[in-house]
Amino acid sequence: MAQALRLAERGLYTATPNPRVGCVIVREGSVVGEGWHERAGEPHAEIHALQQAGERARGATAYVTLEPCSHHGRTPPCADALVKAGVARAVVAMQDPNPLVSGAGLKILADAGIQVECGLLEQAASELNIGFVSRMRHGRPWLRLKVAATLDGKTALGNGISQWITGPDARRDAHRWRARSCAMLTGIGTVLADDPSFNVREIETSRQPLKVVVDANLSMPLDAKMLSGAPLLVATGCDEEDRIQALRAAGVEVLVLPAQHGQIDLARLLRELGQRGCNEITVEAGKVLNGALLQAGVVDELVFYLAPMLFGDKARGMFGLPDIEAMDQRQELEIRDLRVVGQDMRIVARLKEKS
Secondary structure, three states, X not given: OHHHHHHHHHHOOOOOOOOOOEEEEEEOOEEEEEEEOOOOOOOOHHHHHHHHHXXXXXXXXXXXXXXXXXXXXXXOOHHHHHHHHOOOEEEEOOOOOOOOOOOHHHHHHHHOOOEEEEOOOHHHHXXXXXXXXXXXXXXXXEEEEEXXXXXXXXXXXXXXXXXXXXXXXXXXXXXXXXXXXOEEEEEHXXXXXXXXXXXXXXXOOOOOOEEEEEOOOOOOOOOOHHHOOOOEEEEEOOOOHHHHHHHHHOOOEEEEOOEEOXXXXXXXXXXXXXXXXXXXXXXXXXXXXXXXXXXXXOOOEEEEEEEOOOOOOOOEEOOOOOOOOOHHHOOOEEEEEEEEEOOEEEEEEEEOOOX
């Protein structure tokens, strides 16, 4: 199963919106077939493994990181393929959270007389597909908020200058989060201040994530770098037709959402992106949008890159949040990973539920 998970990781940047899945087929103690799912619409991991195994799959054990599908999508059901191949035993890491499948694939296997076991390395399998699981169970993507800051928690000088706080190794590492994401999210303030392209550049990938800009008043410049490359979605609360049509003429998709006090409904935006098949979203924004996302309760994970430098009190912070007056109002985090990347420190943390 560990090998199947390593195979599944090969689809880390490309399998979306499908889950990352690996399969290893073993007969008489030897691996006779293996495969992983690379892209939506292409054969699933089990099919690749069965094709490699051929007749040796009969009587073998299939190790699969996610319950084999039971429905006809772009490809036929993998559960049926395993039955037809004569597999004797199936060891599955986790049940599929997709309600179209959940339990049905395991039932097909069991009804065909195949010995079925589920739950081996389940946590690792779930982590690999954390965005897919979130979308299936909660109706929205997994939201990862990435921040580059100094050791005193500052993201830019008081005049807005921020390039570059972290070193090249940390910036390259950050592109891995971009590459695995279905979409990149930022605010119009970042676009106007930095004019970023938001493309994956530092690592090799065949897919660029969707770019999403929260722009309540439709201030997006028509010559912004964001308009080039991957598709761009602007989420706004402004319904001025002239501005909307100008952006659409430039190839931008405009999504008008409910807004209050100049802020769009961020939870609604996340649900909309989930309906479009987005599993993981990475945020690279300023303190205003960072704070708004935290207050909206839609942040799942934070990735901090901390550079060994200090900017002082007048510099800009990470999160625009209201002042708190008591310790029980604080937001606690659980550190999941801590490591040095080049000259910088990377901390991956998740929000703890308030008791």
